[in-house]
Amino acid sequence: xxxxxxxxxxxxxxxxxxxxxxxxxxxxxxxxxxxxxxxxxxxxxxxxxxxxxxxxxxxxxxxxxxxxxxxxxxxxxxxxxxxxxxxxxxxxxxxxxxxxxxxxxxxxxxxxxxxxxxxxxxxxxxxxxxxxxxxxxxxxxxxxxxxxxxxxxxxxxxxxxxxxxxxxxxxxxxxxxxxxxxxxxxxxxxxxxxxxxxxxxxxxxxxxxxxxxxxxxxxxxxxxxxxxxxxxxxxxxxxxxxxxxxxxxxxxxxxxxxxxxxxxxxxxxxxxxxxxxxxxxxxxxxxxxxxxxxxxxxxxxxxxxxxxxxxxxxxxxxxxxxxxxxxxxxxxxxxxxxxxxxxxxxxxxxxxxxxxxxxxxxxxxxx
Amino acid sequence: xxxxxxxxxxxxxxxxxxxxxxxxxxxxxxxxxxxxxxxxxxxxxxxxxxxxxxxxxxxxxxxxxxxxxxxxxxxxxxxxxxxxxxxxxxxxxxxxxxxxxxxxxxxxxxxxxxxxxxxxxxxxxxxxxxxxxxxxxxxxxxxxxxxxxxxxxxxxxxxxxxxxxxxxxxxxxxxxxxxxxxxxxxxxxxxxxxxxxxxxxxxxxxxxxxxxxxxxxxxxxxxxxxxxxxxxxxxxxxxxxxxxxxxxxxxxxxxxxxxxxxxxxxxxxxxxx
Numbered sequence: 001x002x003x004x005x006x007x008x009x010x011x012x013x014x015x016x017x018x019x020x021x022x023x024x025x026x027x028x029x030x031x032x033x034x035x036x037x038x039x040x041x042x043x044x045x046x047x048x049x050x051x052x053x054x055x056x057x058x059x060x061x062x063x064x065x066x067x068x069x070x071x072x073x074x075x076x077x078x079x080x081x082x083x084x085x086x087x088x089x090x091x092x093x094x095x096x097x098x099x100x101x102x103x104x105x106x107x108x109x110x111x112x113x114x115x116x117x118x119x120x121x122x123x124x125x126x127x128x129x130x131x132x133x134x135x136x137x138x139x140x141x142x143x144x145x146x147x148x149x150x151x152x153x154x155x156x157x158x159x160x161x162x163x164x165x166x167x168x169x170x171x172x173x174x175x176x177x178x179x180x181x182x183x184x185x186x187x188x189x190x191x192x193x194x195x196x197x198x199x200x201x202x203x204x205x206x207x208x209x210x211x212x213x214x215x216x217x218x219x220x221x222x223x224x225x226x227x228x229x230x231x232x233x234x235x236x237x238x239x240x241x242x243x244x245x246x247x248x249x250x251x252x253x254x255x256x257x258x259x260x261x262x263x264x265x266x267x268x269x270x271x272x273x274x275x276x277x278x279x280x281x282x283x284x285x286x287x288x289x290x291x292x293x294x295x296x297x298x299x300x301x302x303x304x305x306x307x308x309x310x311x312x313x314x315x316x317x318x319x320x321x322x323x324x325x326x327x328x329x330x331x332x333x334x335x336x337x338x339x340x341x342x343x344x345x346x347x348x349x350x351x352x353x354x355x356x357x358x359x360x361x362x363x364x365x366x367x
Numbered sequence: 368x369x370x371x372x373x374x375x376x377x378x379x380x381x382x383x384x385x386x387x388x389x390x391x392x393x394x395x396x397x398x399x400x401x402x403x404x405x406x407x408x409x410x411x412x413x414x415x416x417x418x419x420x421x422x423x424x425x426x427x428x429x430x431x432x433x434x435x436x437x438x439x440x441x442x443x444x445x446x447x448x449x450x451x452x453x454x455x456x457x458x459x460x461x462x463x464x465x466x467x468x469x470x471x472x473x474x475x476x477x478x479x480x481x482x483x484x485x486x487x488x489x490x491x492x493x494x495x496x497x498x499x500x501x502x503x504x505x506x507x508x509x510x511x512x513x514x515x516x517x518x519x520x521x522x523x524x525x526x527x528x529x530x531x532x533x534x535x536x537x538x539x540x541x542x543x544x545x546x547x548x549x550x551x552x553x554x555x556x557x558x559x560x561x562x563x564x565x566x567x568x569x570x571x572x573x574x575x576x577x578x579x580x581x582x583x584x585x586x587x588x589x590x591x592x593x594x595x596x597x598x599x600x601x602x603x604x605x606x607x608x609x610x611x612x613x614x615x616x617x618x619x620x621x622x623x624x625x626x627x628x629x630x631x632x633x634x635x636x637x638x639x640x
Binding site for chain 1: 531533534536537538539540541542543547552555556
């Protein structure tokens with residue numbers, strides 16, 4: 001069993017508060033990804049769980065035991081660092097066995113454990129090499145192997161893939177997901193890359209300026225972001241936002257005036273919306289379609305052809321640029337004027353303070 | 368000619384000129400060591416002469432070179448070793464657990480090198496007299512440790528700073544205590560730097576003349592005092608002085624020559640990042 005609980009955890013450096021009270025529960029064998037823009041405090045939070053940073057206020061509990069004052073190695077965690085942090089003067093085997101050596105594990109037992117971990121990661125032919133003689137991906141695997149050897153209760157990953165090139169990153173992502181299944185491990189994983197978060201997590205924690213914005217499964221966050229920050233952060237390409245004004249409120253939702261003058265009724269719980277409110281309409285690229293009847297019109301600024309699909313950057317008004325997803329073979333050229341349609345049930349409405357107005361009848365349909 | 372080639376020629380010429388300028392006194396001293404006293408002071412100076420070993424024989428007859436050399440080796444090596452052992456934990460603390468005052472502390476340590484040694488000669492002499500450290504090898508070792516400790520600590524601190532912090536954090540996660548972090552990780556990783564620090568410290572100890580001449584009389588004299596015993600206020604006996612000097616510097620010059628790659632790395636530490 002490995003269960004991590006954070007209650008109102010805070011961290012300050014002098015007068016500067018980096019983590020402003022985080023509550024989080026990580027269940028046994030859960031893969032939790034903490035994601036956020038750089039400087040949001042996600043690495044600091046992970047380092048506090050690891051024991052590398054002191055906890056200013058609040059409690060960190062591992063399996064119900066408060067570990068605020070327990071040194072890092074006694075918490076039963078293992079961490080994989082962004083820079084790998086391998087010991088450059090030691091062989092791969094010595095790197096992986098270092099913790100066991102410090103713990104006084106006999107040489108034979110140590111060797112067996114290192115070999116077992118090396119086999120999982122296909123590192124067994126490289127055990128005698130030094131880190132300097134390995135490629136980036138191999139170093140990454142040694143860093144993971146060093147964590148596996150300790151059979152920790154919880155694996156902590158601090159942006160482990162950000163030093164790898166794009167192709168290797170995708171490959172390691174798949175390997176990590178597989179590894180995690182094989183090891184049946186509890187994982188807390190920090191990244192700034194929302195694609196990593198979406199693809200690997202059981203649950204995602206979106207952190208912004210030291211606060212948790214939203215916790216939920218990848219699709220929950222994707223479909224029901226609680227505020228504009230989460231909506232904009234999760235998903236690629238970024239959700240489109242346009243400023244709208246509420247023109248009518250009814251049981252059916254709120255009618256809003258779109259750029260260009262058309263009015264559209266969005267099925268949201270409109271109890272707290274009044275006519276004249278300045279709102280933000282959010283729509284993902286795949287929910288926008290090029291259709292002659294569409295209520296939005298604009299000139300195509302850029303055409304990005306990815307083969308299977310095409311992204312059109314459409315300038316609706318001088319202030320509103322939206323990304324529209326279209327089929328790969330759509331014959332649209334730069335400077336063409338297109339009409340864009342939007343399915344009201346897949347749109348999101350946000351108040352001026354960023355909070356989402358919940359949709360009527362639960363989540364929107366999947367695409 | 369391309370401007371780059373021109374620049375290269377100019378820099379090479381300048382480099383050689385500077386090197387020759389620096390090396391000339393040593394070259395001249397080496398020549399004088401093999402001249403007779405008369406030839407050594409003749410004007411114009413003679414570049415070609417029949418060399419003699421007579422000076423070395425006379426120098427050796429006045430005092431046993433090996434005793435002085437032995438003192439120099441023991442003092443330089445011991446002082447360096449102890450200074451490094453003292454500096455390692457200090458550098459570890461300053462590099463990886465800095466406080467608000469670490470910068471001040473480093474500057475203060477270095478500032479102790481700015482005072483002329485003669486300023487504390489009388490108090491040190493009296494303290495040494497009281498502690499019966501005058502004219503002892505231990506006395507010189509202690510003063511050399513104190514003399515070099517700021518530089519040694521500063522250098523090891525800079526080499527430690529080059530070790531990525533994450534490596535020590537990984538070690539902390541693996542359960543390494545501070546002493547293990549130093550012995551199992553930092554010392555092996557900073558070994559080239561520690562070696563150049565040791566070389567520099569040995570050279571500084573070997574060449575130190577002020578304290579060795581003032582704090583010793585007969586028993587603990589190193590080679591610097593050996594040279595000094597051949598210099599006469601009237602400027603006589605150049606050939607013998609040169610022979611003694613050559614004997615005194617020969618070991619350290621050979622040592623420095625053999626380890627010059629390490630030395631250059633140490634002396635330019637922090638310059639290339």
